[in-house]
Amino acid sequence: MLNYQHTASCKCVPQNVMKYIPAEIETRWQLFWERKKTFRAQEVVNKPKIYVLDMFPYPSGSGLHVGHPEGYTATDIFTRYKRMRGFNVLHPMGWDAFGLPAERYAMQTNIHPRITTGENIATFRRQIKMLGLSYDWDRELDTTDPTYYRWTQWIFLTIYNSWFDPRAKKTRPIKALIQEFALRGSESLETDRPFTAADWMKKGKKGQQDVLARFRLAYLAEVPVNWCEELGTVLANEEVDEWTEKGYSVERRPMRQWMMRITAFAERLLEDAEQLDWPASTLEQQRNWIGRSEGAEIDFPVKGLDKPIRVFTTRPDTIFGATYLVLAPEHPFVETVTTPENRETMLDYRNQALKKSDLDRGIEKDKTGLFTGSYAVNPATRKEIPIWVADYVMMGYGTGAIMAVPGQDDRDWTFAEQYGLPIIRTVQPPEDFSGNAYTGEGPAIHSEFLNGLDVAAAKDKIVKWIEQKGIGRRTTRYKLRDWLFSRQRYWGEPIPIIHWEDGTMSQVPEPELPLLLPDLKKFQPSGTTESPLALADDWVSVVDSQTGMKGRRETNTMPQWAGSCWYYLRFCDPQNPEQLCSPEKEQYWMPIDLYIGGAEHAVLHLLYARFWHKVLFDLGYVSTREPFMKLRHQGTILGEDSRKMSKSRGNVVNPDSVVEEYGADAMRLFEMFMGPLEEMKPWSTQGVEGVFRFLKRVWRLFIAEDGTIDRKIADVRPSEGFERLFHQTVRKVGEDIELLRFNTAISQLMIFINEAYKLDRKPRGIMEQFVLLMAPFAPHLAEELWQRLGHDDTLAYEAWPVFDKEKAREKKVEVVFQVNGKVRSKIQVPAGTTETDLEAIAMRDEHVRRHIDGKRIAKKIIVKDKLVNLVVVPE
RNA sequence: GCCGGGGUGGCGGAACUGGUAGACGCACAGGACUUAAAAUCCUGUGGGGAGCAAUCCCCGUAUGGGUUCGAGUCCCAUCCUCGGCACCA
Numbered sequence: 017m018l019n020y021q022h023t024a025s026c027k028c029v030p031q032n033v034m035k036y037i038p039a040e041i042e043t044r045w046q047l048f049w050e051r052k053k054t055f056r057a058q059e060v061v062n063k064p065k066i067y068v069l070d071m072f073p074y075p076s077g078s079g080l081h082v083g084h085p086e087g088y089t090a091t092d093i094f095t096r097y098k099r100m101r102g103f104n105v106l107h108p109m110g111w112d113a114f115g116l117p118a119e120r121y122a123m124q125t126n127i128h129p130r131i132t133t134g135e136n137i138a139t140f141r142r143q144i145k146m147l148g149l150s151y152d153w154d155r156e157l158d159t160t161d162p163t164y165y166r167w168t169q170w171i172f173l174t175i176y177n178s179w180f181d182p183r184a185k186k187t188r189p190i191k192a193l194i195q196e197f198a199l200r201g202s203e204s205l206e207t208d209r210p211f212t213a214a215d216w217m218k219k220g221k222k223g224q225q226d227v228l229a230r231f232r233l234a235y236l237a238e239v240p241v242n243w244c245e246e247l248g249t250v251l252a253n254e255e256v257d258e259w260t261e262k263g264y265s266v267e268r269r270p271m272r273q274w275m276m277r278i279t280a281f282a283e284r285l286l287e288d289a290e291q292l293d294w295p296a297s298t299l300e301q302q303r304n305w306i307g308r309s310e311g312a313e314i315d316f317p318v319k320g321l322d323k324p325i326r327v328f329t330t331r332p333d334t335i336f337g338a339t340y341l342v343l344a345p346e347h348p349f350v351e352t353v354t355t356p357e358n359r360e361t362m363l364d365y366r367n368q369a370l371k372k373s374d375l376d377r378g379i380e381k382d383k384t385g386l387f388t389g390s391y392a393v394n395p396a397t398r399k400e401i402p403i404w405v406a407d408y409v410m411m412g413y414g415t416g417a418i419m420a421v422p423g424q425d426d427r428d429w430t431f432a433e434q435y436g437l438p439i440i441r442t443v444q445p446p447e448d449f450s451g452n453a454y455t456g457e458g459p460a461i462h463s464e465f466l467n468g469l470d471v472a473a474a475k476d477k478i479v480k481w482i483e484q485k486g487i488g489r490r491t492t493r494y495k496l497r498d499w500l501f502s503r504q505r506y507w508g509e510p511i512p513i514i515h516w517e518d519g520t521m522s523q524v525p526e527p528e529l530p531l532l533l534p535d536l537k538k539f540q541p542s543g544t545t546e547s548p549l550a551l552a553d554d555w556v557s558v559v560d561s562q563t564g565m566k567g568r569r570e571t572n573t574m575p576q577w578a579g580s581c582w583y584y585l586r587f588c589d590p591q592n593p594e595q596l597c598s599p600e601k602e603q604y605w606m607p608i609d610l611y612i613g614g615a616e617h618a619v620l621h622l623l624y625a626r627f628w629h630k631v632l633f634d635l636g637y638v639s640t641r642e643p644f645m646k647l648r649h650q651g652t653i654l655g656e657d658s659r660k661m662s663k664s665r666g667n668v669v670n671p672d673s674v675v676e677e678y679g680a681d682a683m684r685l686f687e688m689f690m691g692p693l694e695e696m697k698p699w700s701t702q703g704v705e706g707v708f709r710f711l712k713r714v715w716r717l718f719i720a721e722d723g724t725i726d727r728k729i730a731d732v733r734p735s736e737g738f739e740r741l742f743h744q745t746v747r748k749v750g751e752d753i754e755l756l757r758f759n760t761a762i763s764q765l766m767i768f769i770n771e772a773y774k775l776d777r778k779p780r781g782i783m784e785q786f787v788l789l790m791a792p793f794a795p796h797l798a799e800e801l802w803q804r805l806g807h808d809d810t811l812a813y814e815a816w817p818v819f820d821k822e823k824a825r826e827k828k829v830e831v832v833f834q835v836n837g838k839v840r841s842k843i844q845v846p847a848g849t850t851e852t853d854l855e856a857i858a859m860r861d862e863h864v865r866r867h868i869d870g871k872r873i874a875k876k877i878i879v880k881d882k883l884v885n886l887v888v889v890p891e
Numbered sequence: 892g893c894c895g896g897g898g899u900g901g902c903g904g905a906a907c908u909g910g911u912a913g914a915c916g917c918a919c920a921g922g923a924c925u926u927a928a929a930a931u932c933c934u935g936u937g938g939g940g941a942g943c944a945a946u947c948c949c950c951g952u953a954u955g956g957g958u959u960c961g962a963g964u965c966c967c968a969u970c971c972u973c974g975g976c977a978c979c980a
Contacts, residue, residue, distance in 0.1 A: 297895055297974070304894075304976055311980080329980060342980090383978080406978095413979045420980085426892095427978050495979055615974080689916070691904055696973075700903065706916050709931095716931090760905070763915035770915090773932090832911045837961045839911060863947095877960050882910055887960050 034723035036715035038679020042796040046148055054812050055099075055107065055150040060604040063104040067605045068095045069584055069644075071613025071621070072110045074576075075136035076117060080143040082661070082669045082687070082699065087612040087650035089684045090693050090756060092149045094610060096792035097753045099150075100816035106605050107150060108587040110157035111137050112580050116247065119507035122539040129507045129539075133160055143671060147680045148795050150812070155590045159579030164586065165509045166530030167596040168578050172234060173512060173523050175631055179231040180280035182206070187634035193231055194224075222519045233277045233631060234501065236521075240346075240370070241273055241500060242266045248541035249504040252575065253497070255620075268371055271545060274502035274511060274572060278627045282306050282494040285626055293646040295694065298618040305619045307495025312479050313415065314488035316341055316392040318353060319400065325349060325392055328414030328493055331424060332482065333474035335396040336463040337442035338419035339432070341403045342385065345369035346411035353403050355389030362386055362405065369407040383408050383431045394419075395487050396464070396478075406431060414493050422453060429453035443471065499624065501575060504547040506539065508573030514558055516567040531569075546571045580621055581628040584608055584643060596637070607640040615649040622647070648756060653687070654698040661699075669699050681794035682708040688758035688793065707762075711797055713769055714790065718783070718801050725804060726778075734779040736827070741771055742782045743824035746817045749789050762793060785817040833858045834885040835867040851878040858884040 049055060068091050073084060095107040118129035118136075137158065144151070157164055181188045183204070196204075201212035207230070211219075219227065229235040241250040244259060244266050250273060251259060256266050278285075286306050289299055311330035318325055325341055343350055345366040354362045365386050385406030394401050408427055409418050422432035423441040429452045432439050444461045445454040460466040465481075466474045482488040502511065512524035512531045524531050534555035542550040549571040550556060558567045582596070588605040589597040622644070629643045654660060655667025662668065674683045685707040691697040720726040734742070745768045752761035768786060772778055784805055791798035791811050802811040826847055831854060833841040841863035845854070855878055858864050864886065871888035878884050 295896095300895055301975055307976095307979065309979075327980080331980080408978045408980095410979065418980045425980070427980075430978090493979085618975085689903090695897090695904095697903070700917070702917050703903065710916085712931095759903095760915080763905075766915055830911070834910090834961075837910095837959095842911065875960055877910090879910060883961090885910085885960055 034719060034721055036712050036719075036797075038681060038711075038796065039676070041800045042146075042148060042680050045796045045799045046145060048799075048810070049148075049150070049812075050145075050153070052810070053154065054810050055105075055152050056154055057106045057108075057152045058104050060600060061104055063102070065106065065605060066095070066098050066103045066610075067106040067584075067588075067608045068098070068610045069107070069587070069608050069612075070109065071611070071617060072112050072580070072583060073140060074112045074115050075133065075140040077121070077132065077136055079136075079139050080671050082671050082674070083614075083650070083653050084144075085147050085671060085683065086653060086687045086693070087614075088144065088147065088149050089687055090648075090650065090758065091610065091612050092147075092684075092795075093688065093753060093758060093792040094756065096150055096795060096812065097750075097816065099812055100788065100791070100814060102815075106155075106587065107152060108155040108157075108590075109144065109149070109151040109153070110155075110583055110587070111140065111159065112576065112583070113137060113158050113160040114508045114574075114579055115576050116249075116505065116507070119505055119539070120247075122507070123541070126539055128535070130160065133507075146675055147671070147684065150795070155587050157583065157586055157590050159509075159583065160507075162530040162532055163593075165579065167586065168509045168574065168582070169512045169524075169529050169531060170526065170596060171582055171628065171632070172509075172574065172578070173526070173529075174635065174637075175276065175628070176232055176234040176513075176523065178233045178631060178635065179228075180233060180277060182280075185284070187233065187631045189635070190228060190232060193228070197224075197227070225520055233280070235275055235277065236272055237275050237498075238270055238272050239275065239500065240268050241271045243269050243271065243545070249547070250500065250502070252500045273500055274570075276499040276501045276627070278499045278624070279494060279496050281627055281630055282308065282496050283492075284630060285496075285623065288626075288630075288641050292642060292644070294644075295615075295647065295649060298615065298622070298647065298649070301618045302623055305496060305623065308492060309494075310490075310492050312482060312488055313491050314395065314419065314482055316395060316401075316419065318349075318403070319391045319393065321352065321390075323349075324487075325353075325403070325417050326415045326488075327417045327419045328491070329419055329421075331421060331471075331475070332478045332488075333460060333463075333466060333469075333471055334421040334424045334442045335394065335419065335478060336460075336466070337421045337423040337440040338394050338396075338401065339422065339438045339440060340401045340420045341392050342406045342409045342418050342420050342431075343388075343403065344409040344411040344416040345405055345407050347405070347416045349417075350388070350405055353388045353390040354405075358386065358389045362388065365405065372407070383427070383434060385431060385435065387435075395482075395485070402437070404431075404435070412497055413495060424453055424455055426453045426455070442466075499627075501578075502572035503575050504542075504545060504571075505573050506533070506536065506548040508575065509578055510549070511570040511572055511574060513570040514567045515570065516560070516565055518565065542571075547573060549573070577621060577624045581625045582632075584611075584625075585632075585638065599637075599639070602637075603639050606638060607643055607645045609645060611644040611647045612650060613647075618649075649694055651691075651693065651695040651697060653690075654696060656699050656701065658698040667699075674704065678704055678708045679711075679796070681797050682711055685711065685762060685793055689762045691759055693756050693758065710766055710769065711794060713773070714794075714797065715801075717769065717772055717778070718787075719804065728776060729778045729780050729783050731781075732777045732779050734782055735775075738771065738775065738779070739782065739823055740826070741768060742786070743819040743821075745786070745789065746819035747824055750816065750819075753792065758793070765790060765793070787811070788814055788817055829881045831881065832883045833861055833864050834883060835864060836887055837885060840864055840867050847881055849880070851880060854878055854880070854884050858886065 070088050070091050091107065095105045099105050113133045118132050121132055122129045159165060177190045178187045179190050179193050197216040199213055201216055202210045242253065242256050243250050244264050246264050250271060251266060260266055286303065286308055289302055309330050311328060312332040313326055313328050314332060315324035315326050327341065350362065350366060383406060385404050388403045388405055390403045391400040392403050420428040420431065422428040422439040424443055440462055441454065442460055442463045443454055443458040445458060457471055460469050460474045466477060469477060479490045510531045510533055512529060513521055514524060515521045534552040536548060536552060540548060542548050544550065556569050556571060558569060560567065585597045585602065589601040592598055625643060629638060632638045633641055655665060657667050659665060659667060671683065682704060686704045689707055690703060718726055718729065745764050748764040749761045752758065787798050787801045788811060799811060828844050829847045830842050831845050832839050841861045843857065855876060868886055868888050870891060872891050873886055874889045875887040
């Protein structure tokens with residue numbers, strides 16, 4: 017049944033073609049594959065599955081870059097190999113097509129982004145098809161297609177309608193929380209503002225929504241954002257660098273924005289990452305980004321105030337050295353603790369700090385700060401310590417307040433020196449220590465009951481003390497912040513929310529999805545901080561048909577990451593009109609067995625997608641904890657001058673011209689032969705010529721000058737040596753593909769060809785099998801040869817050659833004779849020659865004798881099939 | 892500064908759990924074919940030295956140490972480089 021769609025033969029082969037002309041062969045086979053749907057994945061069948069995914073591209077106006085085919089070819093080789101090994105392969109491609117460039121182009125030309133996006137996709141599709149990649153094109157998808165973004169919106173609503181239950185460490189429907197509040201209030205949940213069931217009922221719709229917003233996984237909040245005036249949009253912290261590098265400026269301002277509560281998943285994102293087969297550096301980056309740190313929260317009473325200042329520290333053991341407190345400028349206590357005479361300068365200082373982004377604050381080396389005029393009490397020493405405000409403390413991390421311990425912290429030391437604040441060491445530095453703050457290990461000093469304890473023990477003891485006194489507790493904090501989800505753009509998924517005039521909001525009812533983007537007559541920024549959608553009056557204004565209440569649609573759209581957060585799920589069931597993906601198909605195909613894409617997505621895409629996946633997992637829509645089991649990055653391809661490719665340097669290589677000149681097979685082969693997949697490596701035109709020459713050699717080995725199969729390929733028995741090489745080649749190529757080491761697999765194919773050239777008669781059976789080995793790498797050439805060898809079906813599902821371990825074994829091996837570790841002689845012996853025999857041969861060897869004569873043999877090391885090493889000493 | 896990856900011929904890169912360093916390709920040189928060139932095929936090619944020669948000797952995987960019969964591979968220190976993070980308390 018499997019091959020029924022492949023059995024028709026292609027009748028259009030011009031049998032007289034004798035030269036290797038890639039353009040001719042390649043277009044013909046690409047057409048064949050397309051017509052026969054050769055690479056269509058089968059629906060759930062009783063066959064091992066494998067899901068191999070490329071990170072889908074943003075179809076930019078400049079077309080495919082040579083970096084794209086690198087990863088795509090790698091997965092293509094892998095999947096073609098797996099098909100031949102009997103796997104049901106899912107290998108799809110699609111377009112991450114929402115994005116700022118199309119919108120900016122629309123603003124300049126007033127051409128709808130849908131049109132430019134469509135054109136760009138057409139270019140990308142053509143270029144990708146020209147490489148002969150074995151995608152199942154029936155599953156092609158486009159994030160800007162309403163039938164796709166309908167489900168992006170659905171997922172948004174699902175997230176909006178969920179909360180994270182810290183007791184179960186799990187996502188639950190918001191309905192469950194509403195029920196709980198109605199029944200028991202907030203009693204079993206930790207919250208700043210607790211309430212009873214009765215309170216809840218009295219709150220009213222708006223009041224209840226405000227409470228729920230504090231729990232929903234998607235929520236609106238007033239947050240300081242990175243606003244880019246030229247782009248007319250906010251940017252996520254992660255995106256700021258990208259745009260500032262391009263020369264855009266970003267300012268800090270508070271805005272009401274949609275956020276996603278990714279922080280609730282920090283621990284799980286960290287924990288579950290341990291199971292993943294990902295590059296160490298990527299896991300490390302994610303760990304870094306999440307930034308877990310263990311420590312304690314401690315309350316410091318404020319003189320003349322009934323509320324204490326709560327600080328977070330990872331070094332509670334140093335509390336006896338806490339000689340002052342520092343609040344972030346944004347800290348809510350700043351106004352209350354600042355004494356009237358300091359008020360004016362303080363407000364001034366705060367306003368300045370607010371304008372700076374975290375980035376700017378980081379760049380400034382000098383620390384600035386102001387004394388508030390108030391004092392707190394160090395609960396350990398019971399001494400009064402001054403409260404300062406300084407912008408080296410960030411509101412977004414910990415509690416936005418620190419206990420400053422200059423003796424053990426470099427930043428605090430610098431600040432303390434600058435403002436003449438006391439410094440007390442509470443950890444004894446080693447005698448030879450000459451620095452300022454000492455952050456290393458050592459016994460506690462000046463710390464009363466902690467004295468003598470090492471850091472870990474002191475931490476333990478002081479935390480117990482703090483908890484006993486009820487002034488704090490052990491906690492874990494994360495650097496990870498909630499994900500700023502809204503963008504002031506037109507070309508993105510509309511957020512399906514309506515804001516009503518009574519201050520409440522509601523979601524667009526599910527049957528009304530997709531909420532389509534309105535057509536705009538003119539593409540221009542709204543002129544306010546809203547997206548251009550605000551200009552579409554008809555679209556924005558809504559009236560509730562039942563109550564007549566007026567409302568406005570949410571005008572923010574989703575970030576580009578949204579569509580790529582779940583596309584891998586849609587590929588499993590791309591046309592399903594009822595569900596984002598049927599559970600049956602999801603269970604069959606997921607998780608992704610191999611995912612290849614750029615390292616630049618190490619934190620952004622890969623973290624966001626994992627987050628959404630976990631929400632969907634908790635709610636039962638997906639069956640795996642993690643989406644991407646094995647991840648690899650392709651290395652950057654540099655220009656021929658070993659520098660980054662860029663238009664300004666004029667070293668950009670265009671895939672179109674490479675394919676035109678050498679063909680897709682040569683392009684594929686070269687990109688794989690350049691070096692290890694993950695490494696950065698320079699382009700080389702001569703290298704392309706080298707692999708092109710190899711392909712021509714393969715061609716000429718099979719095809720005689722008159723275009724028929726070369727008569728040297730005949731039904732003869734292979735020599736033992738050639739047969740051995742063949743079996744070794746099958747083994748090596750198979751192993752290397754499994755390990756994604758394509759460069760060494762190709763070199764083995766070259767070795768085989770070099771040997772085959774030396775033969776007068778080439779055994780047909782082996783040569784045909786060799787064509788199959790070539791197929792994943794140079795599929796067009798392989799198909800062509802396969803057909804000319806008399807097969808009338810595609811080789812895509814031919815069984816991968818098997819090797820015989822016995823036949824691959826070398827019968828003779830070279831053994832080296834060393835004297836004192838230096839190679840003095842080499843001989844050929846039958847494999848398996850015993851140690852005793854080896855020793856005897858070595859002792860007779862004239863080269864060996866020359867070096868041992870007149871000396872005493874102190875030691876003999878003999879390794880079978882490898883070497884004999886004689887250690888001699890002067891007599 | 893911290894974390895992670897990596898330094899191998901003229902170049903891209905090979906080298907299994909420590910066991911012949913430089914596979915394969917590029918470039919280069921010589922030869923064959925050709926009127927000639929291109930293409931193609933064959934041979935050679937880490938550096939230095941001795942010899943008419945077959946051959947032999949020394950050095951060599953960033954640097955300096957160490958472990959070992961034996962180190963590109965393991966350990967320590969240093970230098971360089973790429974990537975990430977960076978007032979994260």
